[in-house]
Amino acid sequence: MVYQYTAIGDSLTTGFGALPGNGFVPVYRRMAEGRLRTQVVPANLGVNGLTTEGLKQRLSSATYRSAVKEAQIITVSIGGNDLIKAAKSTGPRPGEFQRVLQNALQNCKRNFSDIMGTLSHLKAGTRSPYILRIVGLYNPYPQVDEATEWVRQFNRYAAGYSSYNVGFASIYHEFAGNERGLLFLDHIHPNGRGYRVIAGKLDALGYGGLR
Known part of the structure; x- marks a missing residue:
């Protein structure tokens, strides 16, 4: 059997910051092929800068809906741009930063739920x-x-969706304190090493729901 793999999300899904073929999507696909011992065909629908609101809207399009319906493997990377956008939008007034971030987090959770x-x-x-x-x-x-x-709050929320066939790949602790070795020159996106870490965490969740 040939498995279809649909990857949706932001610049992590596109592999921004790594050489072609070294983002987590192609690396995870290769790992999946090795574990499943069959061909895995990818459809990468990642968009640089995408927020949860943007992904929610894109999931109403025929392209996304069809790709999700046909897939046996789906990965979602989203939420980081919600934080980055909120952090960049705040002014210099003390207290505003925390308020803007909290509002962004609540919107992010609602969108993620949708x-x-x-x-x-x-x-x-x-x-x-x-x-x-x-x-x-x-x-x-x-x-x-x-x-x-x-x-941390977003990760706790997203991890709450774990079930028999839904898995949460926690990468927070792998990156914390190791940013110099795992991030690209912009200090925001992973480098090739960072993407391998992400792919490895996805692979470690196994493929039980497919067998």
Whole structure:
């Protein structure tokens, strides 16, 4: 059997910051082929700069809906740009930073809930078994305490969707303190090594829902 793999999300899904073929999507695909011992055909629908609101909207398009319906393996990387956008939008007034971040987190959670609901609905009508993998967030602003708390709260929320065929790949602790070795020159995106870490965490969740 040939497995279809649909990757949706932001610049982590596109592999920004790594050489072609070294983002987590192609690396994870190769790992999946090795474990499943069959061909895995990828459809990478990642968009640089995508937020949860943007992904929610894109999931209403025929292209996305069809790619999700046909996939036996799905990965979702989203949420990081919600934090980055909120952090960049704040002014210099004390207290504003925390308020803006909290509002962004609540919106992010609501959108993520809608995204997961849409994915579940799209897969409900298909008889083919599938696995859905959520890529957790690392902190792009490790020196900012409020950002650390934001990322931890989002990760806890997203991990709550774990089930028999839905898995959460936690990467926070792998990146914390290791940013110099795992991030690209922009200090925001992973480098090739960082993407291998993400792919490895996805692979370690196994493929039980497909067998």
